[in-house]
Amino acid sequence: MYQAEARYLAAGGPGKAHFALLAPYFAPDVVLHQADALPYGGVWRGHDGLQRFFLAMSGTWESFAMVEQRFLAVGDPVVVLTQVRARARATGRELGFPILQTIGFRDGRIAEVRPFYWDTAAIARACTPVGAAAEAPARPAGARRPAQGPA
Numbered sequence: 001m002y003q004a005e006a007r008y009l010a011a012g013g014p015g016k017a018h019f020a021l022l023a024p025y026f027a028p029d030v031v032l033h034q035a036d037a038l039p040y041g042g043v044w045r046g047h048d049g050l051q052r053f054f055l056a057m058s059g060t061w062e063s064f065a066m067v068e069q070r071f072l073a074v075g076d077p078v079v080v081l082t083q084v085r086a087r088a089r090a091t092g093r094e095l096g097f098p099i100l101q102t103i104g105f106r107d108g109r110i111a112e113v114r115p116f117y118w119d120t121a122a123i124a125r126a127c128t129p130v131g132a133a134a135e136a137p138a139r140p141a142g143a144r145r146p147a148q149g150p151a
Helices: 002-010 046-060 118-126
Strands: 027-034 042-045 059-075 076-088 094-107 109-117
Touching: 027 046, 027 076, 046 059, 076 118, 094 118
Parallel strands: 027 109
Antiparallel strands: 027 042, 059 076, 076 094, 094 109
16 A cells, blocks of 8 residues: 555645555545644545545645654554655645554455554644644544544
């Protein structure tokens, strides 16, 4: 899936590349949980939700590189520690940070992803222009806060 994601991004990513490059790796009812404090936070459901998530990510990050990955546990769930190097689109600020993901499977496809961030506040600061209002970012269409429960 990570190789397919790299091909998807190399082909232009959201809005340019076709999601069909990624779709075979995800269950149709996949659930992606993102930390609420992030500009793309919330719960993203299904292939349509993932497509909207990738659009929100590309709107947030000018570049987002997974520079190192370590698979800490294989099976179900898989646990992956990733070191990220990213540049925020709104500010041009660069940031390095780790993400720990648990990835659950069903019928050989990714059914649930839960990324854990060490410092969501640092990520939010890097993405917020100086002098911008300190209010919560607008929730992208299709994203739901975890407290809202199942769709």
